[in-house]
Amino acid sequence: MLKKRLLFPAIQRLGVCAGTLAMLTLGTALLNGCGERSAAGPGESAGVLSDQRVQRGRNLFAANCAACHGAGGEGQPDWHISKPDGTLPAPPLNGDGHTWHHADGFLYRVVDEGGKFQEDPRVPDFKSAMPAFGDRLGHRDIVAVLTYVKSLWGDKTRGGFSILESQAIISRNDPFPSG
Numbered sequence: 724m725l726k727k728r729l730l731f732p733a734i735q736r737l738g739v740c741a742g743t744l745a746m747l748t749l750g751t752a753l754l755n756g757c758g759e760r761s762a763a764g765p766g767e768s769a770g771v772l773s774d775q776r777v778q779r780g781r782n783l784f785a786a787n788c789a790a791c792h793g794a795g796g797e798g799q800p801d802w803h804i805s806k807p808d809g810t811l812p813a814p815p816l817n818g819d820g821h822t823w824h825h826a827d828g829f830l831y832r833v834v835d836e837g838g839k840f841q842e843d844p845r846v847p848d849f850k851s852a853m854p855a856f857g858d859r860l861g862h863r864d865i866v867a868v869l870t871y872v873k874s875l876w877g878d879k880t881r882g883g884f885s886i887l888e889s890q891a892i893i894s895r896n897d898p899f900p901s902g
Contacts, residue, residue: 773870780871783864787856792816796875810852818876823886826897827869834865862902869899 785794791813792798798815805811814820822830832840838851860868876887 776867776870777874779864780867780869780874783860783868784871787860788816788868796872805848809848809850813852816872816875818879818886822872823876823879823881823890824893826890827894827899828897830869830872831865831899834860834868862900866899866902 784792784796788796792815793813796815796817798817798820799812802812802814802820814822816822825833833853835855835857837855838853839855841851842849856865873887873890876890879886881889
């Protein structure tokens with residue numbers, strides 16, 4: 724009996740097989756007007772990675788994120804290997820890392836609250852060095868930065884599926900918060 728191939732860890736933990744994900748992707752694309760993608764949260768105007776929001780996000784990213792994540796979102800070398808203090812280097816945000824498999828709401832919380840919100844005393848090996856930006860960036864700024872990050876993903880795929888579309892599906896259950 725052939726095992727169904729699972730696409731990535733987040734989906735694997737949910738027990739979703741490749742065929743199910745393909746059906747979800749196709750269904751979502753059809754429901755959304757043949758693949759329109761919105762980076763807006765509840766109460767914000769929907770749009771396909773709007774140029775204006777991407778440009779605003781690019782400027783905010785350069786001023787707030789590029790020092791750690793790189794000018795093109797390439798991340799730091801060996802981003803998946805813990806440093807001596809237990810933190811991980813800044814991951815790539817350009818689609819080459821794992822950022823795309825997190826929902827919009829989760830990514831928003833990471834930027835807003837910093838990575839410490841993920842820390843759990845029951846998992847002492849995980850420490851985050853990601854600082855909080857909620858005191859510097861407003862709601863629309865954070866959404867703009869994340870929209871820019873998504874624009875870096877382009878047409879990258881994993882397991883034959885667009886990472887942008889896969890991330891949009893995951894975000895349905897955890898969208899950007901209301902502004």
